[in-house]
Amino acid sequence: MVDYRIELVALPVSDVDRARAFYGDTLGWPVDHDHVVSDEVRFVQVTPPGSACSIAFGRGISEMAPGSLRALQVVVSSADEALADLRGRGVEASDIDEQPWGRFVYFSDPDGNSWAVQELPDYSAQAQQ
Template sequence: MDWKIELLAVPVSDMDRAKDFYVSIGFSADHDHRVSDDIRFVQLTPPGSACSIVLDSNFTEMTAGSVKGIQCVIADADAALAFLRERGVEAGPVDETPWGRFVYFSDPDGNGWALQQLVPYEG
């Protein structure tokens, strides 16, 4: 039986600001539906990812900015850092580790992301 992660909730305080931020860094705006006066469903997908995020202002009990450690794998940490900085995102420097090269950034609410460039294992 396969278990595939397809959607992660990211708690935010301002849906429009969060959507604009994620779209500005290349996420695809897949859905934006107002279900009721209290519920808005905004789903976004990072480029090349099979897993999406849903902006969460009232689906869960998580507070805005409380998610840390969402990780995406990228091809080039230096290019990713430059891409983010060109869009005004505070990120970097590239963190060099034996298990990868990482770029860290946060969305406007403080939800933390890590971008990992895999490196060949030398063990």
């Protein structure tokens, strides 16, 4: 069996510097790379803390329209802590959305690419029943 690991997701943005400031400075995600390859290509890569998957954006990286990626999700141990962290950094984030399959917080980057932040339910309590 071949292992298929998702390690990089391309994110469509309209302004590379603005996106780098949002993800790197505002969110505080480490900027792993920021390289100008040519006049047509600039590659910026950030990695959410604790994630094995990085996010790449830049010039010449994606053919998707800026702001069109609305499928990104990260998992955290506490939605309350994530919400406090996001709002403490000045990010406009939703209130916590309580669902049977988890507790969610939602936010978007300056282009409108949307993120879901999920706290998984405590399945161990269900297993004991």
